[in-house]
Amino acid sequence: MKKQTVQRVLLLLLLVLQIAVGLLFAQKKQGYHEDEMYTYYSTNGTNGLFLPDREWQNSKEILKEFVVLPGENFDYARIKEVQSWDVHPPLYYFLFHTVCDFFPGRFSKWPGIFTNLIAMVLCFLLMERLLKTLGRPFVVRFLVLAMIGLNPMTISALVFFRMYFWLTVFVLACANLHVEKTLQLMEERAEFGKESFLRFLLPLMIVSYLGFLTQYFYLIFFVLIGVAFSVVLLQKKGWRAVLLYVFCCASSLLLAVLSYPASAAHIFRGYRGKEAAQSAVNGGNLWERFSFFAGLLNDFVFGGGLFILLALCVAGGVLLLWMRHFRLPATEEKTISGRRGLRVAYGVLLFGTVGYFLVVSKVALLAYAPSNRYEMPVYPLLLALVILLTDDLLRSLLQEIGRRVAILREKRAEEKIAAVLCAVLFL
Numbered sequence: 001m002k003k004q005t006v007q008r009v010l011l012l013l014l015l016v017l018q019i020a021v022g023l024l025f026a027q028k029k030q031g032y033h034e035d036e037m038y039t040y041y042s043t044n045g046t047n048g049l050f051l052p053d054r055e056w057q058n059s060k061e062i063l064k065e066f067v068v069l070p071g072e073n074f075d076y077a078r079i080k081e082v083q084s085w086d087v088h089p090p091l092y093y094f095l096f097h098t099v100c101d102f103f104p105g106r107f108s109k110w111p112g113i114f115t116n117l118i119a120m121v122l123c124f125l126l127m128e129r130l131l132k133t134l135g136r137p138f139v140v141r142f143l144v145l146a147m148i149g150l151n152p153m154t155i156s157a158l159v160f161f162r163m164y165f166w167l168t169v170f171v172l173a174c175a176n177l178h179v180e181k182t183l184q185l186m187e188e189r190a191e192f193g194k195e196s197f198l199r200f201l202l203p204l205m206i207v208s209y210l211g212f213l214t215q216y217f218y219l220i221f222f223v224l225i226g227v228a229f230s231v232v233l234l235q236k237k238g239w240r241a242v243l244l245y246v247f248c249c250a251s252s253l254l255l256a257v258l259s260y261p262a263s264a265a266h267i268f269r270g271y272r273g274k275e276a277a278q279s280a281v282n283g284g285n286l287w288e289r290f291s292f293f294a295g296l297l298n299d300f301v302f303g304g305g306l307f308i309l310l311a312l313c314v315a316g317g318v319l320l321l322w323m324r325h326f327r328l329p330a331t332e333e334k335t336i337s338g339r340r341g342l343r344v345a346y347g348v349l350l351f352g353t354v355g356y357f358l359v360v361s362k363v364a365l366l367a368y369a370p371s372n373r374y375e376m377p378v379y380p381l382l383l384a385l386v387i388l389l390t391d392d393l394l395r396s397l398l399q400e401i402g403r404r405v406a407i408l409r410e411k412r413a414e415e416k417i418a419a420v421l422c423a424v425l426f427l
Contacts, residue, residue, distance in 0.1 A: 007138050014142065015124050018149035022120060022158045026113045029159045033370065036112070036161040040066040042082050043097045066107050073101045084262035087270040091213040092163030112161030119165040120158055124149060126172035127380055133180050135342060136388065144387050148380045153300050157376050163215050164373045170211030171221050171377040175352065177204050178229045179345045185236045186341030201245065205252035212256040216267055217374065220359050222249070225352025232344060276363040286362070293361040296372050301379050302386075309386060316393040346385075353381040 045065045072078075076094055083090040092115075099111040127148060131141040148154060157165045181200050211218035226249060234242050257263050267273045279285070298306040356378050364374035372379075 010142065011128065011145070014146060014149065015121065018120070018124065018154075019117065021150060022117065022155055023113070025155050026109070026159050029109055029113075032109075033160065035370075037066075039093070039096060039112070039161045040100075040107070042086065043079055043093045044068050044072070044100055045082065046072065063107060068097070068100045068104045070104065073104070074098070080260070084260075087266045087272040088163070089213040089216065089256075089260055089263055089266075091210060092166050092215070095166065096161070109161075113159065116158045116161070116165045119169050120149075120154070122169045123165070123172055123380065126169065126176055127384065130172065130176050130179060131384065133176065133183065134345065134388075140388070140391055143391075144384045147387060148383055151301060151379075151383065152303075153372060153376065153379050156300075156372065160373065162373060164376045167211065167215040167218060168377040168380065170207055170214055170218055171356075172380065173207045174204070174211065174218075174222055174225065175349055175381065177207065178225050178352070179349055182229060182232055182345040182348050183341050185232055186344050188236075197248075201248040205248055205255075208249060208252040209256045209259075212253055212263070213260060216263070217356075217360060217377070219253075221352055221356040221377065224355035224359070225348060228348040228351035232348065275365075279363045289361050289366070290358070292366060293357070293364075293371070293375060296369070297357075297375065297379070297382065300369070300372055301383055306386070309390065313386075313389055313393055316397060320393065320396050349381070350385065353378045353385065357382065 044067055046069060074097075076090075076097070079093050079097055080090045083093055095118075096111065096115050099115050103111055124145060127145055128141060131144055136144070157168070177200060181196075208218070208222055211222065226245075230242050230245065233245060279289075294306075298304060302309065357375060360374050364371060
């Protein structure tokens with residue numbers, strides 16, 4: 001069996017394992033967060049809940065507002081209207097309602113599970129593509145995908161019936177497009193003409209259109225990674241290319257607003273938009289908010305070990321610099337991770353990812369564990385970046401040691417050992 005076929009089979013088995021684990025926890029789900037009940041109500045409601053004063057209400061009448069009734073199948077116009085009264089865009093509710101249409105008259109958790117399960121599979125595929133674009137070896141890609149797919153926050157996102165798993169899909173798709181194009185620009189493999197429009201700008205416009213109509217926080221990641229990418233684009237292709245890029249991005253957002261005019265009112269006049277704006281300009285709670293969300297990241301994504309890992313990375317970096325300062329005479333090999341194009345691509349990705357985390361930390365609601373939902377779109381990227389940083393440091397340290405220890409001079413030995421050490425460390 002060819003090596004590539006074996007890798008695909010292993011990735012498929014990993015995806016099946018992640019789905020099985022997700023369904024195991026989904027089967028155990030009991031009860032609903034109030035926002036999840038709102039998802040059912042605002043998607044499938046008929047006349048609206050009315051509770052008469054001091055009268056018994058038939059449970060069947062209440063149930064009608066949470067399930068799809070005969071004649072209400074695929075009623076997207078009503079969903080769009082109902083969401084315009086609230087503060088959210090409608091795309092996730094369209095998807096949720098479509099799945100509910102296959103369970104008419106039944107209130108069940110499984111429409112929510114299946115809706116999010118599709119997003120989970122798409123996130124797996126997008127992360128694999130991103131890691132491959134970044135030139136990571138298969139063993140590292142497998143490790144990162146396993147850590148993300150079996151992470152408690154991924155399972156939590158699967159069983160939480162809101163739009164944030166789908167927002168993660170569009171954030172990862174946006175990251176993929178920008179990283180791929182950055183590498184092409186840095187390696188002088190890209191023209192910014194008709195072909196670039198079809199392969200980059202048009203897909204980006206579609207992703208951004210859908211991302212905006214899923215959750216308005218998509219704008220934060222889109223703008224930040226776009227700013228970093230524009231710097232690279234300006235350096236490589238000049239102002240005309242930047243203006244074309246900005247025009248296409250703005251056009252996709254304008255089309256989204258025209259498709260859903262209530263979005264402008266939601267952002268600038270809605271209660272959540274006003275709360276976010278007030279939080280953004282309040283400089284007094286900067287550290288409080290950052291430490292709150294950093295604590296959530298540490299507890300729920302890294303199992304309490306984030307700051308230990310970062311401290312080890314700093315110590316490893318210092319040790320690496322010391323070893324290179326006293327390096328024995330040798331010819332330094334140029335590794336993939338040392339190529340300038342990849343460093344720039346990592347920089348673009350890092351700026352968008354960390355920038356999103358910081359901005360959302362400043363404007364999102366503070367509700368302890370439920371607040372994880374706002375940062376969920378970049379949790380896979382943050383986890384991947386920390387794992388890749390750890391792997392790079394271990395590999396570089398082993399390369400330096402390999403110049404002194406014969407057993408590590410075997411071809412790609414440091415890559416294999418670094419991956420094993422990284423897996424042990426994160427597990």
